[in-house]
Amino acid sequence: MSEVPFRLGAVPALSRSTVDRQEGLRADSGRLRARWPKAKVLLVDKYGRTPVPVEAVRTVPSTGIPLGTRNALDIGAEPPEDAAFLGQWADVDYWAIPGSPPDDALTVSISGGWGVDQEAPFAEGHAWIELRGHGALLDDTSAGLLTTAEALRNWHWRGRFCARCGGPTRRLRFGWATQCVTCGREEYPRTDPAVICLVHDDIGVNGEHVLLARQPIWPPDRYSVLAGFVEAGESLEGCVTREILEEVGVPVRDVRYLGSQPWPFPRSIMLGFAARTDPGAPLVPADGEIEDAKWVSRAELKAGFAGANDQLKLPGTTSIAHVMLKAWADAGS
Incomplete structure (x- = not known):
């Protein structure tokens, strides 16, 4: 039996980043313009999709996929007005500009978040993928670049x-x-803070059951941990306590921080926590927000990750919820 509270076993997919994005870099107009000829550019369409090599996403399992960047001089002699500087990596500057797949693009099926296949435009040897469903497939540098590009795209649109x-x-x-x-x-x-909390029972250090819930709009059998936005004048821990009580009627204690992940859909950062509660407390799902809530054993959760539990579809690998649940499942009680 573990005597140590569980911690995240991996960096959340969208928290991976290698680029240097210091304010001093983007404030130096002369430097950026001088380095533009050797820069790389991401094209991002109105749905947040960007091209990646199609052969890379067809590989099973698909991991460490690079972005299909363009040479800056193929875009123009200098950064266009709608270009966004993303940062520097390995002495190369990276930018993002609006773009779109060709009108005559074909489609290719790619396994996305929650294990659901998604159709992506395919043209010129590249598939256009989106961050929410496929961010975990990207290499560390690419994940950080596309997360920043998507955050800026959403902010400018609004x-x-x-x-x-x-x-x-x-x-x-x-x-x-x-x-x-x-x-x-x-x-x-701007970034809107939101908490996401893994609640487990108080048996042992890490509990033997985890509390999962589902929203009415989700596909059947999809469950995850609970989350909600931080309100004005509220601490993060206070938000955790309030959200869990509002959504499932359960008081929690021993709230502790686990880690964070940007979630630019449209402009959030997910702040991960763990908390404990009495497994005997009645679950009261919030009307209209939570369709169902239930306790799930560690064995049931592991079966869900292995694809052996048809009644439990777990968060996709792009979400911090996946990392949190995986860490708890591997920790033991």
Whole structure:
């Protein structure tokens, strides 16, 4: 029996990043323009998809996939107005610009999040994949680059007009700020904190059962841990306690931090926690939010990860929920 509280056994898929993204790099206009000719560029479409080598995603298992970047000079002699600087890696600058697959693109089936196959556009030897379903397939550098590109894309899409006067905005600082052309107000990328908590029973150090729930809009048999947004004036631990109580009617204690992962859908960061509760406490799913909640044993959870439990479809590998549940399953009580 383990005497040590479980910890994450791996870095969450979208927390992997190798690029240097210091503010000083993107603030140096002369440096960025001088290095543009040797830079690499990601194309990201309006759905957040970007090209990767199709042969890489057809390999089973698919891991460590690189992005299908373009040479910057193939885009233009200098960074276009809608380009966003993502960072530097191995003495190469990386950028993102809007793009899209050709109109005559074919489709290819790729295994995505929750083990569900997804159709992706396919053209010129590349499949256009999206971060939510396929981020875990990418190599560390590519995962970090696409996560940043998707976060900036979503922020710009929602920040086209000034929050003060409603005027249109223009981009500044190579994608890292906007300015209202009417009143001059500047805005910077925002992140909304959200907690995600693995609740287990109080048997032993790590418990013998984990509390899982499902939303009404999810496909049948899909379950995960509970999550919710941090409210104004609320601590992270306070949010964990409130969200669990609101969603399933269970009071928790011994709240402790596990790790974090950016989740740019549209602009969240998921802050992972663990907590304990009495397994005898009645579960009361929140009407309209939680369709079902149940206790799942460690053996049942392991069977779900192995694909041997038809009544339990677990979070995909891109989500921090997957890493949390896997760490708990491997820890023992």
